[in-house]
Amino acid sequence: MDRIKILIVDDELIMRESLGAWLERDGYAVTTAESGESALALLKDTLFDIVFLDIKMEGMSGLEVLEQVKQSDPEVEVVMITAYGSISTAIEAMKKGAFDYLLKPFDPDALGVLIDRIISHRRQTRENQFLRQQAREHARFESLIGQSAPMQQVFSLIRDVAPTGSTVLISGETGTGKGLVAKAIHTHSDRCEGPFVVVNCGAIPEHLMESELFGYEKGAFTDAKETKKGRLELAHGGTLFLDEIGEISMRMQIDLLRILEDRIFYRVGGTRPIEAEFRVIAATNRDLGEAIRQRRFREDLYYRLNVVAFKMPPLRERKEDIPLLADHFLQQFARETNRAVNRISRAAIDEMMLYEWPGNVRELENAIERAVVVGKGTSIEPHDLPISSAVCAEVAADKSLAEMERMHIVAVLSENAWNIARSARILGIDRSTLYSKIKRYQIRK
Ligand SMILES: Nc1ncnc2c1ncn2[C@@H]1O[C@H](COP(=O)(O)OP(=O)(O)OP(=O)(O)O)[C@@H](O)[C@H]1O
Ligand SMILES: [Mg+2]
Known part of the structure; x- marks a missing residue:
């Protein structure tokens, strides 16, 4: 000493x-x-x-x-x-x-x-x-933050499951951190040195899906000037993250199931079988049980994927994480934008604790980012937050959630002249999620 x-x-x-x-x-x-x-x-x-x-x-x-x-x-x-x-x-x-x-x-x-x-x-x-x-360290795992009991359970499940190499299905509402969990599982597995390849099933148009996943041989179709490796091949030795798995077509589901069973596939236009070794993590914000009942998702594929199930808790069920997350995003955005803002007022926190956060952590992140940019002082105040006015004015008690969601999306889209990026931000969801919702609800301009 x-x-x-x-x-x-x-x-x-x-x-x-x-x-x-x-x-x-x-x-x-x-x-x-x-x-x-x-x-x-x-x-x-x-x-x-x-x-x-x-x-x-x-x-x-x-x-x-x-x-x-x-x-x-x-x-x-x-x-x-x-x-x-x-x-x-x-x-x-x-x-x-x-x-x-x-x-x-x-x-x-x-x-x-x-x-x-x-x-x-x-x-x-x-x-x-x-x-x-x-x-503080206890309240974070990789880039995931949360001191609430449900998040602590998620952290310990990641620790347990990561090294096993098991297939994982992560479900949860939009913006709950499914992507971060997938990444954390990869980082804590013994494949962490290998690639982490993301396939966003909701964002890739159906007719391109095959060549994206399997790759193609030169000359397989008009545009195939060069042989190209698909995402499955690229994931060799690492993790394949199938995001928004609920969006893939019935036909792709059959292909995928077969590949998950024997891990052998062909490039489009190819005759040589290709073997790739990867761990599969899938995520969905859909209720796959419901999709199975509606015969839009294959039950056998579901069981293939759902070896270990992660259910991400919505933010409204772990509100004690809100101050921690808000502060984390505040520090991050203040640093990035060089703003002097460094605290969130008690009143603003109270407001955030009352709000239901349908877009979950992503919506909170966007709200703080906006507040940092529009706020004038060193502290974030309730009027800097876009949430107090966002509470739906017209609550229709006879409508299903899906109907309300559809109506709300239509309203935001037309309010923003169909600017997808801006609308997705306001809704607190990914652009690709917005696209798939537009598709699912058959919303047209
Ligand atoms: N627990 C958390 N701690 C810190 N940041 C988080 C947490 N959860 C989510 N985020 C942030 O919120 C945003 C949304 O997270 P992510 O993309 O992982 O959600 P998701 O569940 O995959 O949503 P979607 O279904 O819309 O794709 C990201 O910017 C992510 O960094
Ligand atoms: Mg995601």
């Missing part, structure tokens, strides 16, 4: 020497300074644990020195040295952050007690800092 470093600042030589002698005898490393100015110069190069600081000195006063010391190193503990006549100043100093004061002439027993108190106080603050730090 390093010796505790103490700095004594007093313009009286006799005080520096007598106090210094006592402290050295008790084993502390003592340095002395005869003025505030020289003390501050010393503090620039050395980290002291405790500073004894005379209140009345020539030049800078003890109070001025105290302020500067605390500014440059808030963790150093300062003890004011004072005579009976200036106890009121000493008390003022304690309001400004001094730990305590020591009366002149000092009593060696009281000095020993005082130092012990400082040391145990410092140990306590260190421990608290450590615990806070641990709590």
